[in-house]
Amino acid sequence: MLRFNRYQHLKQITQKCVSSIHVKTDKHTPLFLSRTFALTELRKSWCSTHSLLGDKNIILMGPPGAGKTTVGKIIGQKLGRCVIDVDNDILEKTWNMSVSEKLQDVGNEQFLEEEGKAVLNFSASGSVISLTGSNPMHDASMWHLKKNGIIVYLDVPLMDIISRLKLMKINRIVGQNSGMSMKELLKFRKQYYKKWYDARVLCESGASPEEIADKVLNEVKRYQDVDSETFISTRHVCPKDCEQKVSTKFFSEAVIEGLASDGGLFVPEKEFPKLSCGEWKNLVGATYVERAQILLERCIHPADIPAARLGEMIETAYGENFACSKIAPVRHLSGNQFILELFHGPTGSFKDLSLQLMPHIFAHCIPPSCNYMILVATSGDTGSAVLNGFSRLSKNEKQRIAVITFFPENGISDFQKAQIVGSQRENAWAVGVKSDFDFCQTAIKRIFKDSDFTGFLTVEYGTILSSANSINWGRLLPQVVYHASAYLDLVSQGFISFGSPVDVCIPTGNFGNILAAVYAKMMGIPIRKFICASNQNHVLTDFIKTGHYDLRERKLAQTFSPSIDILKSSNLERHLHLMANKDGQLMTKLFNQLENHHHFQIEKILVEKLQEDFVADWCSEGECLAAINSTYNASGYILDPHTAVAKVVADRMQDKTCPVIVSSTAHYSKFAPAIMQALKIKEINQTSSSQLYLLGSYNALPPLHEALLERTKQQEKMEYQVCSADINVLKSHVEKLIQNQLIGRFSG
Secondary structure, three states, rough: OOOOHHHHHOOOOOOHHHOOOOOOOOOOOHHHHHHHHHHHHHHHHHHHOOOOOOOEEEEOOOOOOOHHHHHHHHHHHHOOOOEHHHHHHHHHHHHHHHHHHHHHHOOOOHHHHHHHHHOOOOOOEEEEEEOOOHHHHOOHHHHHHHHHEEEEEEEHHHHHHHHHHHHHHHHOOOOOOOOOOHHHHHHHOOOOOHHHHOEEEEOOOOOOOOHHHHHHHHHHHHHHHOOOOOOEEOOOOOOOOOOOOOOOOOHHHHHHOOEEOOOOOOEEOOOOOOOOOHHHHOOOOOOOOHHHHHHHHHOOOOOOOHHHHHOOOHHHOOOOOOOOOOOOOOEEEEEOEEEEEEEEEOOOOOOHHOOOOHHHHHHHHHOOOOEEEEEEEEEOHHHHHHHHHHHHOOHHOOOOOOEEEEEEEOOHHHHHHHHHHOOEEEEEEEEEEEOOHHHHHHHHHHHHHHHHHHHHHHHHEEEEEEEEOOHHHHHHHOOOHHHHHHHHHHHHOOOOOOOOOEEEEEEEOOHHHHHHHHHHHHHOOEEEEEEEEEEOOOHHHHHHHHHHEEEEOOOOOOOOOOHHHHOOOOOHHHHHHHHOOHHHHHHHHHHHHHHHOOOOOOHOOOHHHHHHHHEEEEOOOOHHHHHHHHHHHHOOOOOOOHHHHHHHHHHHHOOOOEEEEEEEOHHHHHHHHHHHHOOOOOOOOOHHHHHHHHOOOOOEOOOOOOOHHHHHOOOOOOOEEEEEOHHHHHHHHHHHHHHHHHHOOOOO
């Protein structure tokens, strides 16, 4: 190791990464606590400006017809607070005329300016304020209101608003120019509502004003209770002394730390938030971005990421870098089978759905004066998706956040390797390891648990290690969205009615993708069965059938579906923890047994509980290629090898009376040689690009992935480092890259 032997002499040095946050520490303060102190201070700062209601106003915002005035009066009565309606109590008294008369008198632009001035001259405290529909279009007045208020957005379905305005005989509102329909203007206004709200209430069709008022009060309570949504390790053991504080983390801390200090994975301490049937129905006609924001708002406390900032991240993540505007469309394949296409992102795999967003979440959560090195193990697709995602951060963020992805040098497809290596940037590097994925993943976990090494990096270089694999909660959470979105798309397309059950079939090795579907069910999506599809490395299939996780005498096989060539399934621990009623002691026992004795057996009652929701099977290499061939011949659709594994298992396990959504986890372009073999296309020393053009000439669905095609055209071969399967060698690479790339940039 380059300088690690100096660590013992450096323990007493003041830690660089927390120096600008004025936290009093001494030489006895454990290094892992320093970042906790820093985050706690930042959260305290948030709390000081968002304290319990006190003299703060509750400010209701939404389009005309949303019910702000009626709901405001009910809330005022419940709380014994003064109720102020901006239309009646401020504008009309200021102008001595009705709002409609004023609008007719001065026109749109002048109206907005005068409305804003009237609000700027108004102050209140401890009141319930109902805004006009156009107030949010004036920045200065909204900042004035926001300083002493919690802004709650009454999000009412568009068609409900239009119906209400017709009943109220309102045919023109502020901002509506000639030629613009009411529907177009209401859609246009949404950008202003999204900019200002602190909390959102989804107003179900048919909900009474009393019900909406109660939801507003619940959202205000959640907004102010900054300590209500915490995370624990899957290996956390509840103290016998009830008065002893449970060791919990906030969302920001779980994202930054990645892996818990005891080796477990972070999970929510409480249940997943659940949407009502009416709230889900409101999302049927929504875009992927709108669905993502509403679902993630429910799972991320605004003290960690304010709603407006989260919305900006989501719009950036799922913007122009996705080839399909629907982001994750559902396509009918045949019979009762549907394909969820998760490969339209820039690197052509389902990992993009989380890794275009997760880097922005991570950058927002970290303290302002630390460097971070992200360590990633990849079985193929994660590597390029992580490098691509983190390379899209802003220039300032890239100066403090860097990524190293370790991949099995000979354990992924040639295209995947070229893609990973070609995705290297100034803050993103690839290192090949002469071993398999399981070694890479285990080595990274051990590095995280080595407090001497991580402490040395913090003290010597001001750099903290974290992860972007699905062991990181910030990486796993966004995957919940596409499972929910797929179901809503089937409802939207008329294949099912809301409430009808579906099965999902997912090719999985690390259990993250299928676990995200479990969380979607917990949020209210009616998934009946989770069908786990494995290739020849079918340790998960065997476990689901027997409850015995056995790695003894089991050798990793290299297959046509390398991204699920995994024997040690990390996210399984999260699901077992959930099934075992959060028994951290049991998780510690089981996974220590796996580490030390290479197998464990769960009790019969847990096996039965697992099998209530899960079925599993596996697919041979021959069956995989045959499925690609038969699906193409029957429908003109080309499956990638991972999706073909799921198709084989779905055909075998599916109850034909229930629709099944098959997760298509990668684009076939990434596995052209296997596809050509399956379709019996002769390969005569073709380059990657010519292989893809040849496949493109078949006019198959889905069409060629343009971003992947561009990758094959790049002539320049990028250099990358290769290392032996030795954890100390991996540590040396980590330190060297930190020393060369990050330490010179650290400026506090």
